[in-house]
Amino acid sequence: MGMTPGFLNPRPARLTSSTLLGMILVGGIPAKADPGMGTSLLNCRLDDGSSMSVRIEPRLQQVQQLDPVTGEVKNTITTVEPPAELGGGIIDDSTVKISEREIQWSTRMYRPQYVAESHSIHRQTLAYRGLSSIQRDEGPDIDELAVSGTCQRIQKLP
Numbered sequence: 001m002g003m004t005p006g007f008l009n010p011r012p013a014r015l016t017s018s019t020l021l022g023m024i025l026v027g028g029i030p031a032k033a034d035p036g037m038g039t040s041l042l043n044c045r046l047d048d049g050s051s052m053s054v055r056i057e058p059r060l061q062q063v064q065q066l067d068p069v070t071g072e073v074k075n076t077i078t079t080v081e082p083p084a085e086l087g088g089g090i091i092d093d094s095t096v097k098i099s100e101r102e103i104q105w106s107t108r109m110y111r112p113q114y115v116a117e118s119h120s121i122h123r124q125t126l127a128y129r130g131l132s133s134i135q136r137d138e139g140p141d142i143d144e145l146a147v148s149g150t151c152q153r154i155q156k157l158p
Helices: 017-025
Strands: 040-046 051-057 062-066 073-077 093-098 102-110 114-122 127-135 142-153
Touching: 040 127, 062 093
Parallel strands: none
Antiparallel strands: 040 051, 040 142, 051 062, 062 073, 093 102, 102 114, 114 127, 127 142
16 A cells, blocks of 8 residues: 555654754754753842842852952852762762753751751842851751842953
């Protein structure tokens, strides 16, 4: 039985991932570039009256906290998770998750009491949320401080 006009080929051609990547790289298929996923410099005004400046590096999944006046890097946060077999103690860990929707980073330290910070910035609205936690007097109680604010994209620090 032959193929009649109007019927689709039951075995459509498939593109392999290497073929598709090659076509994108040479311009055969336009790749949609998201300008928001490149390196960003943000200055945030927080509701407690302070400010914070950060450089976001999505390709490296890295956040750099900058001095708002000098622009010097004060802290670089990447994902560092110690092996579970080390257990508790004086161990630091941090996570960074940068997606099209949100920028999140957090750090946890045990010195000997527990200290943690978590931060998030919504990529569309540039709304900032932060939470700091600290264990009180090596006991079970933890004090928390939440802060919010708004960020703006900047080209360079003043």
